[in-house]
Amino acid sequence: MQINLQPAVSTCSNFVDASRVLQCKTIVIVPLIVKNTRSDEENRITLIWACNLADECLHLQCLYSRIRHHNPMVKGVDQLCR
Numbered sequence: 001m002q003i004n005l006q007p008a009v010s011t012c013s014n015f016v017d018a019s020r021v022l023q024c025k026t027i028v029i030v031p032l033i034v035k036n037t038r039s040d041e042e043n044r045i046t047l048i049w050a051c052n053l054a055d056e057c058l059h060l061q062c063l064y065s066r067i068r069h070h071n072p073m074v075k076g077v078d079q080l081c082r
Contacts (some may be wrong), residue, residue, distance in 0.1 A: 010029060015056075016026060031048075
């Protein structure tokens with residue numbers, strides 16, 4: 001089996017900058033980690049993807065934004081995301 005993973009360029013309309021302003025940005029989603037976990041019962045591949053703007057985005061509900069992993073109660077951002 002051969003799997004070909006490639007980056008995807010897309011538009012994110014939920015990017016929240018440091019000023020708490022919602023913006024539309026061009027992003028790149030890339031495969032970051034590929035894990036092959038084997039056991040006696042199954043062969044499993046886990047893919048972990050990342051966004052090139054993950055460190056800059058303050059959107060709490062974004063799957064890729066690292067802000068939710070570091071400080072989930074950043075003042076002012078939680079109200080933007082409801």
